[in-house]
Amino acid sequence: MFEEVGTTIDGDMIINVGPQHPATHGVLHLVITLNGETIKKVEPHLGFIHRSIEKMCESLSYRQFIYVTSRMDYLSAHINNHACALCVEKGLQVEIPPRAQVIRVLMDELTRIASHELWWGAMAMDLGAFTPFFHAFRERESINDIMEETCGARLTMNYMVPGGVMQDLHPNFQKRTKEFLQLYKRKIHEYDELVTGNIIFQNRMKNVGYLSAEDAVSYGCSGPAARGSGVSCDIRKIYPYEIYDKLEFDEVLETAGDSFARYMIRIREMQQSIRIIEQLIDNIPEGDFQTKTKAVLKLPKGEFYTRVETARGELGVYIVSEGGTTPYRIKFRSPGFSNLSVLDHIARGSKLGDLVAMMGTLDLVIPDIDR
Amino acid sequence: MFITKYIKDVYNGVKSLLVGMKRTLYYFTHHKEIITQQYPDNRDTLVLPERFKGEVVMPHDENNEHRCTGCQACELACPNGTIKVIFKNELNAEGKKKKAIDKLVYHLELCTMCNLCIEACPSDAIKMAQTFEHSVFDRNELTKILNNPGSKIMDGVE
Amino acid sequence: MWSFSNIANNLHEWLSNTFNPTMTLIIEMVLAGVAVIGLFAALGLVLVIMERKVSAWMQIRLGPNRVGPKGMLQSLADTLKLLVKEGLTPNGADKFLFNLAPFIAMIVAMLLMAPIAFAKDFQLWDLNIGVLYVSAVSSLMVISILMAGWSSNNKYSLMGAMRSGAQIVSYELSAGLSVLAVVVMTGSLQVSDIIHSQADGWWIFKGHIPMVIAFVTFIIAVTAETNRAPFDLAEAESELTAGFHTEYSGMKFALFFLAEYVNVFIVCAIGATLFLGGWMPFHIGNWTAFNHVMDYIPSSIWFFGKTFFLIFVIMWFRWTFPRLRIDQLLNLEWKYLLPISMINLLIVTAMAILKWHF
Numbered sequence: 001m002f003e004e005v006g007t008t009i010d011g012d013m014i015i016n017v018g019p020q021h022p023a024t025h026g027v028l029h030l031v032i033t034l035n036g037e038t039i040k041k042v043e044p045h046l047g048f049i050h051r052s053i054e055k056m057c058e059s060l061s062y063r064q065f066i067y068v069t070s071r072m073d074y075l076s077a078h079i080n081n082h083a084c085a086l087c088v089e090k091g092l093q094v095e096i097p098p099r100a101q102v103i104r105v106l107m108d109e110l111t112r113i114a115s116h117e118l119w120w121g122a123m124a125m126d127l128g129a130f131t132p133f134f135h136a137f138r139e140r141e142s143i144n145d146i147m148e149e150t151c152g153a154r155l156t157m158n159y160m161v162p163g164g165v166m167q168d169l170h171p172n173f174q175k176r177t178k179e180f181l182q183l184y185k186r187k188i189h190e191y192d193e194l195v196t197g198n199i200i201f202q203n204r205m206k207n208v209g210y211l212s213a214e215d216a217v218s219y220g221c222s223g224p225a226a227r228g229s230g231v232s233c234d235i236r237k238i239y240p241y242e243i244y245d246k247l248e249f250d251e252v253l254e255t256a257g258d259s260f261a262r263y264m265i266r267i268r269e270m271q272q273s274i275r276i277i278e279q280l281i282d283n284i285p286e287g288d289f290q291t292k293t294k295a296v297l298k299l300p301k302g303e304f305y306t307r308v309e310t311a312r313g314e315l316g317v318y319i320v321s322e323g324g325t326t327p328y329r330i331k332f333r334s335p336g337f338s339n340l341s342v343l344d345h346i347a348r349g350s351k352l353g354d355l356v357a358m359m360g361t362l363d364l365v366i367p368d369i370d371r
Numbered sequence: 372m373f374i375t376k377y378i379k380d381v382y383n384g385v386k387s388l389l390v391g392m393k394r395t396l397y398y399f400t401h402h403k404e405i406i407t408q409q410y411p412d413n414r415d416t417l418v419l420p421e422r423f424k425g426e427v428v429m430p431h432d433e434n435n436e437h438r439c440t441g442c443q444a445c446e447l448a449c450p451n452g453t454i455k456v457i458f459k460n461e462l463n464a465e466g467k468k469k470k471a472i473d474k475l476v477y478h479l480e481l482c483t484m485c486n487l488c489i490e491a492c493p494s495d496a497i498k499m500a501q502t503f504e505h506s507v508f509d510r511n512e513l514t515k516i517l518n519n520p521g522s523k524i525m526d527g528v529e
Numbered sequence: 530m531w532s533f534s535n536i537a538n539n540l541h542e543w544l545s546n547t548f549n550p551t552m553t554l555i556i557e558m559v560l561a562g563v564a565v566i567g568l569f570a571a572l573g574l575v576l577v578i579m580e581r582k583v584s585a586w587m588q589i590r591l592g593p594n595r596v597g598p599k600g601m602l603q604s605l606a607d608t609l610k611l612l613v614k615e616g617l618t619p620n621g622a623d624k625f626l627f628n629l630a631p632f633i634a635m636i637v638a639m640l641l642m643a644p645i646a647f648a649k650d651f652q653l654w655d656l657n658i659g660v661l662y663v664s665a666v667s668s669l670m671v672i673s674i675l676m677a678g679w680s681s682n683n684k685y686s687l688m689g690a691m692r693s694g695a696q697i698v699s700y701e702l703s704a705g706l707s708v709l710a711v712v713v714m715t716g717s718l719q720v721s722d723i724i725h726s727q728a729d730g731w732w733i734f735k736g737h738i739p740m741v742i743a744f745v746t747f748i749i750a751v752t753a754e755t756n757r758a759p760f761d762l763a764e765a766e767s768e769l770t771a772g773f774h775t776e777y778s779g780m781k782f783a784l785f786f787l788a789e790y791v792n793v794f795i796v797c798a799i800g801a802t803l804f805l806g807g808w809m810p811f812h813i814g815n816w817t818a819f820n821h822v823m824d825y826i827p828s829s830i831w832f833f834g835k836t837f838f839l840i841f842v843i844m845w846f847r848w849t850f851p852r853l854r855i856d857q858l859l860n861l862e863w864k865y866l867l868p869i870s871m872i873n874l875l876i877v878t879a880m881a882i883l884k885w886h887f
Contacts, residue, residue, distance in 0.1 A: 013684055015684045015685070021770060037688070037692075037855055060450050061450075063448070063487060064448070064449075064450035064485075064487065065450070067450060067483060067485035067487070068450070124851060125767070126767045127767070127851035127852055128758055128759060128761070128765065128767065128850075128851045128852025129849070129850060129851040129852075130584070130588065130848060131395055131584075131587050131588050131848050131849060133588075134588035134589055134590060135588070135589065138406055138589060141406070148419075148420050148422075148423060149420040149422065150422065151422070152420070152422040152423050152424040152484075152486060152499065153423075153424050153484060156483070156484075158483075158485040158486060158487075161490075166486060166490060167422065170420070170422065190394055193390045193391055193393070193394045194391050194394055194395075194849070195391075195851070197387045197390060197391075198387050198388065198391050198850065198851065199383065199384035199387045199388060200388070200759060200850055200851050200852075200853055200857075201851045202387075203853075203854075203857055204851060204852075204853070204854055204857070295444075295491075351854055351855060351856060352688070352768055353762075353765065353768055353852075353854040353855060354854065355768070356767045356768055381865065381869075388849075388850065391849045391850065392845060392846075392849050394849075395587040395845065395848060395849045396587075396845070398586065398587050398588070398589055399583065399586045399587050399845075402586065404589050405586075405589050405590065405591055406589055407589075407590050407591045409591070409594075
């Protein structure tokens, strides 16, 4: 097959991008076949950060396994925990109090903004603009401060528990969230000035990495990657959980299918999340933040599946229970894995420089892909 | 027309670049927008929120008494086997044997600060401390014994 | 009055009186060499700390503030670190070319120092084809990059070098054409002539809009020629790790790093000389009183002020813009910059013939 090391029989060049490479945020290994600067094939190799989270969960009780899932997609830790808590609640058939529902939705949306914030900075950095990365962190840090005050941690919170949330909201929460909303609105136009409107950036993004709606569906893409191609797939809209069906927000859709469409989806999604937070921040109902559940949770025998919309797409949690205190089998359907699988399809024929733009707009978080 | 489109392209492109440059110049000249915290220098003024999960500690009162009954709820709640309760037999006032904790061993190196032990504790004997500088040169120092030597359980805590 | 030219002249006189002419020449050459190397070291230190501070302030950070007062000695500490690091030569590399490449980069940068006028009558070599010399020698820079990329035996390096080759060769054209605009106006290739022709106003003001366009084209082209962002495709770190100097380490890497900054200084110095009057103070036509006030500021300060302003502009580009793709980079040159600067040169020539400038 290979004539000499690193060259195919056609004389194309094979280069390894990653697992230690500035372009792959994490330990993703891409084997790229290049003809000059043009990509002929991209082969993602996984497994560098596999921690067998699914197997670990089988030995942990239903209260304990949730904290592990913060380490999957560490940028939307709240939403991962939320999905697991929802699944356990589905098995236990408990209703959670309205206050807990609102807190969960608020935290989810804050997490979504924080995640998109980091993505925006990292994406601009991939394309060679360093400054937006630091500007994005200014807003992201203020969200992290809010999280830290209420949940006690900045990244891996373990705040959602079966039956509600672990602690009540901090008294400062409303004040600080409003401060954040103000800060965000004051700074949002800078995103356009620095990156979105920039002619170099637009040229780098437009007509790059085209993904048609059919391909998006057949590859199982979800989240902004699929919505950029015009596939309506927002779980918050089509299978509403918690109180999402009572909230006013739009499912953001773009039809162009290129990297710029996926970029704009996330930028506009942040504004929708702001809208949701604004609706809820003054209307947090009084009451319990947690339903009393038994000290030892036992799910009835059966199979339970829930899905939520993380910042990256659809996260499914599938629990098979034998009736004991630990799950018999857990499977996570992570959005990153399916979104990564489309990379080879959209990257063929484009330039090497486009690859980072595509990887950026797919918003890959490697621990989420590998688990 | 081709020429007008060409000139328009150049004009719009240059304008978008200048807008970006204006934004960076703003930050270049406005140093009050800098948000950097100089961490080791601001250690004295650094205030962490009271819920911050740094490490598990066991508060003792002035009589060297804690509230831990040794019910092992934390040990069961912990996903990682971070906490181990070691018992001893104590004679109480009436001369009866009573089970009490000898050592509550806490492995900081295994802890993921998930807060489940604090939630599980029925007598509020343990809580999260706001420390975060956990680096040590010897790994053994990370294995901590939470109760003070010679400490007793507080009266009235069952 | 104290000035660079006085010192140089006094030194020359003293040397001529003490030694025979050959010896004088040799001593002066050695002194010039030492001065250039000293200037290199100083420039490296100053420009690195400047870049780090500029980037930090644009990125709402503080920047280096630990070593020395306000972090001003940071780049010295970095240099010390690089000096004591091992200079690794990878297995399978062409050892001779690999070790030669950083020195070629430095030698090219040194050669470019020759025709630059740092202050009034203070110049290493005022040759009569100064501008031509500069554009000829600066294109040698690409050889060191190609050499480094090829000899590293690394695919990232090779791709970086090839990109850089295409880039520098293309952008030479529009840089040359915009320089030509000044040459057409002045009618001379000699650096001192060009500076003296700006005694009643800098070319960027005297030459109306075409000169401004030439200046902008020049700045864009030299940014690309020195491989600075947004044209840093040769070392695009998110695509090619570090491009042509991926395999370099220790002092050999530092030489590339230094050469980049010195090149930036040189192209900015040339830009300042051609368009902003070099060491020539800010003069307006025949406002004698105003011009005299301006003359009180030493010429070296004028020169370095203008140069550092242009360096700041180039750094400003770097910390604002994303990187271009290789085909867009070549499109920009061949579809936009080259036609614009060609038409511009035509207009400038017409202006020069018809004496439409001030």
